[in-house]
Amino acid sequence: MTPRVLIVDDEPDIREVARMSLESVAGWQVLMAADGRAAVEIAQTERPDALLLDVMMPDLDGPATLALIRERSTSRDLPALFLTAKAQAFDAGRLKELGAQGAIAKPFDPMTLHAQISSALGWD
């Protein structure tokens, strides 16, 4: 089964690179949202397999978005990874507190992004 990943980032360029990386390199399906509210919506309707979430976004930031997503029963257990320029700030304790399974540092290597996601979520 091909994984379906929801990418949430306010930067269109980064969304595009991540989409290409996951679609072309790994052959995954990619859904995209430009802000937190759209992400909450898509997480409900499309029920992706994983969430790749930017931290610093205007209006609704990553942790706030994730909190909203966790509130809905349909997306309560959606595996989520932060995509962040400040990966050091996300140690295990903080990730647990925010309800995320891991964090991937920006800039990421597009050729191995899928592998990083898989290993962070324990997909083998």
Place this chain on the structure above:
Amino acid sequence: MPIWVVVATDPTQAEQASDPSNFPMLAAGPGRLRRTDILHPFVRGISRREAAPFQAAFVAGFLILPVFVDVAVGTFVASAVGSVALMLLIVAAPWGRWPPLLRIAPPIIGIVAVALLRDAGGGTTSGLGALMLLGVVWVALYDGRRALSITIGAMALALICPILLVGSPEYPVAEWRRAAVLVGIAIITGVAIQRLVRRVRERGEEAARGREFVLAVMNSAAEGIVSIDPQGRVEYANPAGCATLGYDAAEIRGERFHALVHHTRADGSPFPHGECPIHETMVNGTAQEVDADLFWRKDGTSFPVSYKSAVIDTQSESGVVVTFTDISERRRIEKIKDELVSVVSHELRTPLTSIRGSLGLIAGGAAGKIPAEAERMIGIAVTNTDRLVRLINEILDIERIESEQVELSRRVCDSEELMQHAAATMAAQAEAAGTWIEVEPCWVPLWADHDRIMQTLINLLSNAVKFSPRDVPVRLKASRDGSEIRFEVIDRGRGIPTNQLESVFERFGQVDASDSREKGGTGLGLPIARSIIHKHGGRMWAESRPGEGTRICFTLPAVASSQASTGQDTQDDLLALVIEDDVDLTQVLEALLSSDEMNVWTAPGATEAVRLLGIRRPDLIVLDLSLPDADGSELVRWMRGQPALVDVPLAVYTVRDLTDADREQLRLGPSLHATKSVVEPDEFVRQALTLVTGKSMLPPAPELVG
């Protein structure tokens, strides 16, 4: 003649002004420092009260003097009137506005008056001549050399004139001799006194200049300076200190410093005087340095402050001097810098993410096949983007480490594990560079941030690998050195010139500017490494001989060997330490061991065990050999090296089959070794407890072993 009476009282004031031991009194505020000229009683603006005794003495003296002289009533009245007039003149005259030389008029008038009285009393009967000396002494004390010459001249005239004018028989020839002797004595006395006065004055001026200079320095210092007496009261506060605290110099003087400005902590709780570092300095004489604390202003607001306290210890003074700086501004700048760093981190990395991602996809062929030439160009772009990313990361990293915002997450680490792990991480890179890493480990428990030490080791190894010649190993060595462990990373590369051994630790301080290009370094690796080690309380330095390679050394404090003293053995409760990684078995052992007399601590691994052993010496150690972070036998080996632990009863409970040689190694005090599958936990605990209760009665019993 009573002016001379005043001579006796006045010098005390002059003395006070020039006495250097009165420093704090004089220093009590700007402008209090007085000129240290010998104060001339006629010139200085003496207050009414200060002038009163002066005037009284004057009147009395001039009225009484003639009484002692046996003269006719007419002469007495004339003398009295003259004396009162002279007194009025002295008291009322605006001496300050007249030429200084005029100040010698009263003494001269006094001398003339004495001469007249002497004449009136019959020249031959005169012992009064000696009184003239007092006028000379007065002038010598308070006026210059010229004034003294004139006065002595006047005295000579006053003596000679009657002799010349009246002649014998009233003034016999002997009177000439007497006059000459008197003038001679006047000259010697006057000159000697003047010399003495000049020397005292010079010395006073010198001291005053020094004092004035010190005061000027303190008054212009930008830091707050406060001196506190042994009772904790403020003796002196410089203007910067007063301004920072919002008090006037006069208001703060004499107040208890701690109660006034240091009474409450940042969290709002009261700050007991006994815990104050300044008090500590006062009591123990140890200088203190506090980087971040809170002082309170007069208006009830507080400000962040850094201060130092040191003992004042001179012959005449004792107490403490506190220098402090308001660090609000520094805090604000730090905050701005942190925000900038945070913004830069995001704003730079966002475009870099797109660039690096796009380049990576092209280079990886995700966008289709590209010409070889283009591929090479893209490769260059990828490499340099990575370098830029690394540079940003390391700048942020060093900022974070050097600012106080990153706390080390310390735990007990195993030096050997750190070394092996770092070497394994670097193995691939070493192999790519045609070299390998030789580890010469040393097992020492460290109280350190595991990830940061790993980062440091990897960083140093990465440098060594880069500079190592092919087919020569890079060595990673550790050795125990007293209370420290010393790590060394040794390569046989080109080395560091002696004059750059220190500058390689500066930011962008590579030996060769082309290194960052050729070797891919950022120039921040060593500064970051050194910052990490400094934060741990260690040191880092480089040793090298050009052409023979480099040795980067650093030290870390080892976990203090068990501080347990015999004093702690008298604690009522016994303590057992269970070192076992199986949670269920730990609970079982804990339940079996626990009793009214026995407390149980548990450690899931060697590092935690070492930490607990550092806190208190247990009365029994229960040990599993297969621990996740170290082998139990290594732990025993370490414990055998700890003087406080060598005689602790040890019960080893393991799945392994032990040989006799093994058992010999696994001993501390009375010891037993049991195999898990053979001896049930309850039986094992029963036997283990006999080690404690019957330490001396039961021999360590190999026959108990399953």
